[in-house]
Amino acid sequence: MASFSSTKLNNNGKRLAPPSPSPGANASPAKSDGTPSSASKRQKRDNVSIRDRASPTPTPAAAAAAAKATDFGTHMMTQLTYVVDFLKAKRAPKTLQEVLDHLTLHNLPEHQQRLFVNLMHKHSRIDYVPAPKTAKSAASDQPAWRTGKYQFKAKIPGVHDKMTLLAHLQQKTDASSLSVKDLKDGWPDCDHAITELENEHKILVVRTKKDNHAKFVWLDDPRLSHAVDPEFLNMWHRIELPAPDDMVRKLLALGQKPASEAPQNNAKTTNKAAKKRKTTRPPKHQSNAHMAHLLKDYSHMKR
Known part of the structure; x- marks a missing residue:
């Protein structure tokens, strides 16, 4: 009776079949044959790819270290x-x-x-x-x-006063200058000492035109310095030199050759020397004496 009451009857009094379950309510992630569905495959693939791409998060202690x-x-x-x-x-x-x-x-x-x-x-x-x-x-x-x-450690080590500066310049084996900028790296207040040595004719100094600051330094010999009478200096500066064009004309009038013509003559001499044909030596006689046993004629020994 219970089963009969649970079923429904139509208008003609016939028993109706029970309703089929909806596919959305009782859907299974797997197919009837046991293989996973395409939706579950895609979800699993996405989860794995996201987990692989994510970098492992360091622990707070490792990050702090x-x-x-x-x-x-x-x-x-x-x-x-x-x-x-x-x-x-x-x-x-x-x-x-x-x-x-x-x-x-x-x-x-x-x-x-x-x-x-x-x-x-x-x-x-x-x-x-x-x-x-x-x-x-x-x-x-x-x-x-x-x-x-x-x-x-300065760029020019060991130079910190006038004596060490002169000693460093005397040890140089060439005529190159000493940069005051490099000198100030280990001796910042060297300007006063450079001026004193320049006045004593112990060093030669090149200065800037704008500020008159020392830029380069060379070694000098005070024995080569001689005082000149101021009257002679005035006479020397009063002498007017001719213009460059007049200088060439006056030298030619006196039978002198200007210095500007010397390089041209040297160039002609150099060209003539370059045009000379080089003599070639005849080649030495070469023989293959060490290969004589290989080049020997053995044709008469044919059978």
């Missing part, structure tokens, strides 16, 4: 610039402790201090002065990497 290492390296390179300026201003060797105290880096861990010392040793503008080996230094508990001093 990486940022700290990068900041430390950048911080050390900046501190090296401050060390160069500090040593250049002091112009005297300084110990490692004095450098660390100036930069307030004395609280760094030991391994970071050693790294900073290695960077100072490799810097091109910092010169390391090892500590002298004495009994006191050997008995000290201080490690070797903390000993010694550091000083600024």
Whole structure:
């Protein structure tokens, strides 16, 4: 009776079939044959591709360690610039402790201090002065990497007064000039000393026309300097020189050749020498004596 009451009857009194389930309500992700549907395949493929493309997120501790290492390296390179300026201003060797105290880096861990010392040793503008080996230094508990001093390495090292400047110029083996700009890198206040040496005729100086600043320096010999009477200088400057065109005409009238014609004659001589035919030597007689056994005629030995 229960089953009969649960079914419906039509107008003619016939029993109706139960309604089929809707495909959207009870749809299965897999087909009847057990293979996954195309929608499930696409969803799985998209999820896998997104997961593969996503980069692994570092842990907060690893990210903080990486940022700290990068900041430390950048911080050390900046501190090296401050060390160069500090040593250049002091112009005297300084110990490692004095450098660390100036930069307030004395609280760094030991391994970071050693790294900073290695960077100072490799810097091109910092010169390391090892500590002298004495009994006191050997008995000290201080490690070797903390000993010694550091000083600024100038472009022209060792020149800091008039005597060292003259000694440096005397050691030059050529007639090249010494740049005052490079000299001021290790001796900033050298202008007064250069002027005094110039007045003493010990150096020759080329100065700028605008500001009269020393630009280049050469070595001079005071024995070659002679005082000239001012009256003679006035007479010399009163003599008027002819114009360049009149100079050539007057030289030709006196039977002299201008210097401008000399290169032309030299060029003609050079062209004549170039036109001469080179003599070629006859080739030497060459023989193949070492191959005589290979070139021998064996045709009479034919059978």
